[in-house]
Amino acid sequence: MKYVVLIHSNPQPWGHPTGDTVAEHQALPKAERDRLNSDFEKLLSELQANGELLGGEALGDPATSRLYRYSGRPVVTDGPYSESKEHLAGFFLIDVDTPERADAVAQTFAGPGETIELRPIHVF
Template sequence: MKYVLLIHSSPQPWGHPTGDTVPEHQALPKAERERLNSAFDKLLAELQANGELLGGEALGDPALSKLYRYTGRPVVTDGPYSESKEHLAGFFLIDVDTPERADEVAQVFAGPGETIELRPLHVF
């Protein structure tokens, strides 16, 4: 079962892990930040070792993106959504055996001040 983990986070400043650049994460005690970062690094290593991690990328500055909408003809506007303080910062593509495993992975990805969207891929 393939899923994409969409990482919605503050776009500035960019960094990995994204939690290091989020005020809510920075406000945590150092030991808690280190615990969360360690759990995330451990999970990434586990996903890579067992073949569940198919890939992932950080996305560029949202100020450089454009939206393409069709309203009788294609219309291009600056994007993504200026009214939001969070933007799609990146994604990871995973292939796991069960929805429960996908939930386990997403819970480790979720951190203070971030939103993780777990979405199954559409099977054609």
């Protein structure tokens, strides 16, 4: 079962890893930040070792994006997509055996000041 893990984060300031720039993460005690970072790195290593991690990328600052809409013809505008506190910061593509495993992965990805969206890949 393939899923995409979408990481939404506040774009001000924009940076990766997002925890390094998100105020809620930075407000935690150092020991807690270190634990969260360690748990995340452990999960990534596990996903890679199991062949469950298919890929992922950090995305650039949403202010640098361009939007392409169709209104009788293609119309191009500067991004980001919408006025929002959070924007898509990056994604990981995973292939796991069960929805429960996908939920466990997404829960580990969730960090202070971020929203994680877990979405199944549509099979045609």
